[in-house]
Amino acid sequence: MGEEKQTDIKQLKSPINKEIMNIAWPVLIELVLSSLFGMINMMMLGNIADHAYAAAAVSAVGVTNQPLFLGLSVVQALNIGGTALIARYFGAGKHDRMENVMKHVMIISMILSAPLALAAFVYSDQIMTFMGAQPDTVEVGRLYFRIICISYLLQSFNFSISGSLRGIGETQIPMGVNLRANFLNVGGNALLIYGLFGVPAFGIEGAAISTVVANTVACFLLIRYLRSGKSKLNFSFAHPFHFSMKTMKSLAKIGLPSALEQLVLRSGMILFIQIVSGLGTVVFAAHNIGMNILTLSFTLGQAFGIAASSLVGRALGAGDANLAEKYASRTAKIGSLWGAIIGVAFFFGAEYIVSFYSSDPEIIRNAAIAIRVAAITQPFQSHQLIVAGSLRGAGDTIFPLISTFLGILIIRVAAATFFVQVLGLGILGAWLAVMLDQIIRWFLIAMRFQSGKWKKMKLA
Template sequence: MKDINNNDVEEKTISYKKDPIRKDVIKIAWPVLIELLLGSLFGMIDMMMLGRIKNQAVAAASVAAVGMTNQPLFIGLSLVQALNVGGTAMIARYYGAKQNERIEIVLKHVMLLSMTMLTIPLSILGLTFTQQIMSLMGAQPDALQVGSNYFKVIMIGFIFQSLNMSVSAALRGIGETKTPMRINLKCNFLNVIGNALLIYGLLGFPELGVTGAGISTALSQVIACILLFRYIVKGKSIIKLNIGNKFKFDKNIMYNLVKIGLPASLEQMVLRTGILLFVRIVAGLGTVIYAAHQIALSILGLSFQPGQAFGIAASSLVGRSLGAKNHEKAEAYAKKTRKIGSLISTFMAIIFFFFGPQLVGLYSTDPLIIDSASGALKIIALVQPFQSSQFILAGALRGAGDTFWPLVATSVGVLLIRVALAYIFVINMGFGLMGAWMAVFIDQLVRWVFVYIRFRTGKWKHVKIR
């Protein structure tokens, strides 16, 4: 009997190792997951460095300035990323269909459209109306004073960051995720070193405070841009960029980019608007409760990463399979990415549920903050399976070029459900922070239902691109 059981276990182990679908998913997803997790960690280190500036008033104003300038920057980056969704989907399709000659044309169109329609106009706006934008975000005079130059430098770096995102999205479209990971991690590490030198004035460098952090961040984006472009110009990848080839406008590629990218851009705008309204409702609960909410959001941000990583893997693998006209394989990839991502999210949910107070204690020693935020983490734990599944299946739909239904899901879930229920639970029924997070849970559940039903119809397999 023992021999039979041992044979069963051995056969299952061999089957697990030989599963080509699982192997492809892990191969693409793990570098993205590492990149996203460590990127978040480096971002946290940046904030910690600013918080340790000797003058406490300057330190507080610097942290506030970075938080406020990040909001308009994130809006710009989310719009650029939405356009890149179209590029990733098309490149994955052409790669799967073995039409590699069209890949370079797509990349050039994405970069040109991104630069002319979004990046350069937004950078000019940021540089011209720095004070007004920061004031709109709620910056007080002290944050305005220390943060204005930081914002201007960051908006220059935004140009290079946008180019990096376009090239990385193209590489991910063919499943090449290790190169963007290596380059971005190197540059993030250099950014941390640059922060230490320029914030504090170490080793003879000028002590520039938060402006130094901006310069270091922008320089790291420039270096990443140089490394990524050198990689594709030298022809080390299927993604090639031949500077000598004359650019030829292709109306079919533009049509595809608008068809896929426009709903994705609208989705990001809806999401950002909904989050802004939601934050205003929570802010009315007072400073301490709002601090607890921000801590819960910070921890929730880390939990996004597995869903995003496996969503990117799903986009690439589904797009490639549909390009090769293998619909069954496309569905198998989507289901496998969802399964693996959900397992990771369930593990994180258990940690959030049982170790919430300990996690929040890393951020604050205030008993009210710990109690409020750890209560929110229990709801976040319940959100995890739906959030991860929704992220990954939406990634699969985007890889197929089906971006309309993720837009519908986000519009209904965030604007109609999250904001409306948060107002009812927090303002009308007096449930406080727990009420706000109950609204988040229902929002994620509704979005999951929309995306899951759309995925189950199978209509995404037949989305045509020119």
């Protein structure tokens, strides 16, 4: 027993664990607090005095989030390519190539984002109706959707910078910038949603205006840091941009499967939401609260997945596949343990957590059902997200696409249709479908990692 304890302590203090935590903890804090701020924003809308307006506002945010997340996911997929490529160049000591890669990602992000934002602005009503929104939700959410499209453009640009910095392990800067922006966003929401200190109460539109301002500030701060010369990633607008077909091919090799994966993921989510939204505004509001809380648990897997991606990419860039495997395995173990702890907290604290969002007993009852099902899924979800991050860091993005296609677009949608529309299980059936999807994806991703094929991926 004494020897086992000593081994555990050594592992805890090992250089690998320190490297993992040095990259993961700023990302984790950033993502957790961003999720908490998002939760607070949802709580603010859910606690507007007019219960009918509040339910429609919460539903409107849930409905509009999915098409916007679809657009952001395409940009994030491109960033995965940029992160992996920059990590490889950083590990191989080819620092002079990193700036041009980042500029490719910045430019392509904006080329992809602008048409999507314009389409969402012009066809806001049609998109919300297609998503299954009730007429009251469309009416309340129309202007919110149009304003938030501006924020989407800024957020896309910010993602390209943050993704590049994470490739070289500089995760504390995006954390600091996003924390400041989110504090500003929450303060602005309180001011503009409720109309404090003599400011008119804008309701849901106030939340959108506050988000645009916050993302504008974040954009300014990120650019200022890049131009300060403090980063290992050199950047200057004065340095000429050199278009490189080789860079484009490398980004496409990693980014296109990731983009398709995100398109599949969001398409599946849209179909899933159409099924759940048919249960009525109150149940759909409860579902959105459940998803909002679930986002907090996703951040754990995402943070350690980003750390694994950066470390695996750098190790493979340095030609050390064994070290890459150690990084991946250790990161997955740490993340899964914390996932289990979060699951316990969710299961036993469900009603208490939901009560912060709404005082409506029907919403609390339905959302608590969703959270308890999600609690059981936590260890599988965390492990799957982290190992998938390791595969992406190696450039192995095809298999995460396959697992997402099978899990979300087939298993989740089919199971939700059966559980909700055939068996009539309501919100319980919808979330059982989520659990089934996560477990199947966990199994597929774990099998791919065990095969070791990801170690042989060539990026550039």
